[in-house]
Amino acid sequence: MATVTAEQVETRVVETLASFGPDADQISRESTFEELDIDSLDLVELAQVVEDDYGVVLKGEDMKELKTVGDAIDLIVSRAD
């Protein structure tokens, strides 16, 4: 697989999260899922997008540990290497 940059992942994650409700400009690396009102089902959908796009499989266990958007981006980038 071609190398994935952190910027690409960030763009895709923000775009996907924005499709669940919050405004894209409200989403930063520091935003917590709680304050964005992103729930467990949203994270399952995000995991599916990530799997389709980057071949990175994220399980419920992985997602449980994630608090912020930055956590999710870092995890995806590290797994995609």
Next chain:
Amino acid sequence: MAEAAAPREGSALVTGASRGIGAAIARALARDGWRVGVNYRSDRSGAESVVSEIESKGGEAIALAADVADPGAPEELFGALESRFDGPVLVLVNNAGISRDDLTPSLDDEEWNAVLETNLTAAFRLTRRALKAMLRARSGRIVNISSAVALRANPGQANYAAAKAGLIALTKTSAVEVARRGVTVNAVAPGLIETDFIGGASKEIVQAIPARRIGTPEEVAACVRFLTSDEASYVTGAVLTVDGGLAA
């Protein structure tokens, strides 16, 4: 039979649709404008005749061979439908089922496992695959064909009843998980229905049914058609019995 309604986006998959209840469901969904995947395991000519009938009424359908108990079946079936009809599968009807009847002391592991695999595990795997696209589409209908024996005991069917009761629990749990995405999951629990599956029902059994008759596949299909319709958008996690009052 009425002509098919205008085609919808996406498609519908009915498992075990070469005959009986599944065939009636496939025909009913086609009349509602769904492009239908008619899944079958062994009865190819049955599935092809369902497809021809649908096409003769102006609908679209495709016969899809797969044993749903095969773990690779969901990807095969959904992949085929997504590419053939160029869009997501927005209706899934888990209808395929087998029975291996025996009294509990005589039921062997193979009989237990085969029924659980086909009637329950396969429905779970297909549901899991279906939800991927339905969640993204913010729209979807899953209907699991359970059975009156999930609600009222029938000696000789411990494996079948356990699988069908499990389908109701799967229905309710997945329904509440995805309800906020506009996806509904419901179960239909038929009683005695006139199909090859039950063979000839005895007079005594018919006497036990309050309606005093066996149901038709079309009477089950009508309920499935409703649950897959736009009108049923607020019905989810429900079990609709279609049994002439047997389980009441």
